[in-house]
């Protein structure tokens with residue numbers, strides 16, 4: 001057995017038994033972050049915090065929510081919203097956070113793309129990040145079912161039908177996923193299980209993987225500069241803080257991160273108190289009715305771009321295009337053949353153009369996904385969907401031609 | 406330590422755990438199956454004699470909407486119609502064959518239009534525009550006088566099915 005001496009403080013007592021000083025060092029005080037980064041690098045911690053906010057507000061909602069097709073709608077729209085003290089606050093916090101988390105995910109992703117943070121050893125960061133995107137999407141979708149309003153029911157109907165895989169007519173699979181011929185009680189309870197237990201567990205695990213994958217390649221920086229972290233850390237520890245290219249995660253990096261998180265939280269609570277409506281679809285305030293489709297079905301804003309890739313095509317081609325859109329970003333580290341791990345503006349005009357066309361195209365798809373399916377929106381949507389696919393086909397070609405800088 | 410024995414123990418453990426894992430997956434799969442009470446969801450009887458021409462009547466069978474449309478003389482007859490005496494009826498599951506929204510009936514234009522992605526069907530339920538890949542599905546039916554029983558396959562339904570004109 002290890003030798004234990006009498007401890008002189010609680011900290012020492014814990015340190016003897018749990019090595020907390022070593023843990024603190026490895027996880028924070030000697031976890032080195034590059035100096036040359038900007039506020040966009042705070043998005044990751046904002047996401048981690050927003051996940052925390054979702055978990056806490058969700059726990060409060062869970063105390064009065066009833067996962068039953070006859071009770072769900074009223075338990076949310078009547079009990080939680082008007083009976084439970086401050087129930088409305090948890091609901092608005094949960095809804096607004098669920099919407100904003102996607103805005104921040106998109107900013108976080110495009111920051112990674114702009115600075116080439118998915119390349120040369122950082123592939124696992126990117127892949128685990130994409131896994132987070134997929135699990136967050138599933139989490140958002142399953143949560144959307146719970147109030148059992150018209151949009152819940154019909155989004156559930158349309159999205160589960162995607163699994164029939166078009167002409168393959170896998171109706172048995174669709175009925176298996178639903179546990180019924182149409183979304184019903186079995187469907188609601190199993191999506192409730194996914195939303196409050198299984199998917200959050202998976203998300204926590206993948207966040208752990210995402211953080212672990214940052215350890216070895218380290219966080220990228222604004223210039224894509226490749227330097228020796230151990231050497232720079234030694235400089236910092238030797239007191240040459242100005243000269244060193246790194247800072248410790250705690251207390252130096254976090255103090256700046258926490259500032260950006262604070263600004264975000266002010267914006268967030270402003271939305272929660274004054275502009276929560278954007279996160280709650282009015283159509284979902286009608287109870288689910290299997291005999292009446294709402295006049296116009298569309299998903300939440302963050303799914304519109306991929307939904308629009310499904311819409312302008314015939315059923316089978318639409319499904320293939322949609323499937324492609326879901327996985328396309330996973331392929332990024334393998335489609336980018338350039339030797340450079342540099343910010344886009346240093347990689348040459350072709351990649352800069354690719355980057356901005358992608359952003360504009362995704363915004364166009366998002367807008368077209370929201371408007372009714374009529375001319376000329378159908379045609380604009382079709383072109384934008386083809387451009388999206390075309391960009392992924394073009395990427396290996398333009399990056400291969402890129403000169404090393 | 407005998408390494409052969411350790412290898413053997415490892416393989417035995419792997420084998421037993423593998424079988425257990427597969428059994429657990431099967432149990433998990435079965436737990437997600439629709440319940441027998443859901444599957445047994447019975448039959449719906451619709452009296453067609455009450456229907457009016459060019460007015461869509463919507464009924465419900467297994468939680469799904471059922472379209473009943475009595476055709477007027479100007480609407481083209483089709484092999485998918487249910488014929489009772491002189492009258493022709495279009496009866497189908499009212500879910501778009503694209504992704505399952507309920508199309509609306511526009512009596513003026515004599516067509517169904519799906520608001521979700523713009524699909525259209527004629528009065529025989531055949532797709533005429535947009536992403537739907539196939540006609541509206543005719544549910545299993547049996548004619549009983551002026552009534553149809555949904556969920557039971559009568560000879561007229563079997564005939565449609567073998568002619569391949571309904572899924």
Ligand code: HEM
Nearest residue numbers: 041042043044045047048109112117129130132133219220
């Ligand atoms: C939704 C939950 C997510 C959380 C909690 C999260 C968290 C973090 C954190 C804390 C960092 C380090 C700080 C920073 O660079 O911002 C980071 C880095 C990174 N994340 Fe995420 N992330 C999430 C989703 C994603 C997604 C969807 C992607 C894209 C596929 C992604 C890709 C990356 C990349 C490439 C980096 C490295 C940035 C660099 O080295 O400069 N993450 N993430």
Ligand code: FES
Nearest residue numbers: 501503504519524
């Ligand atoms: S569900 Fe009817 S057109 Fe897509």
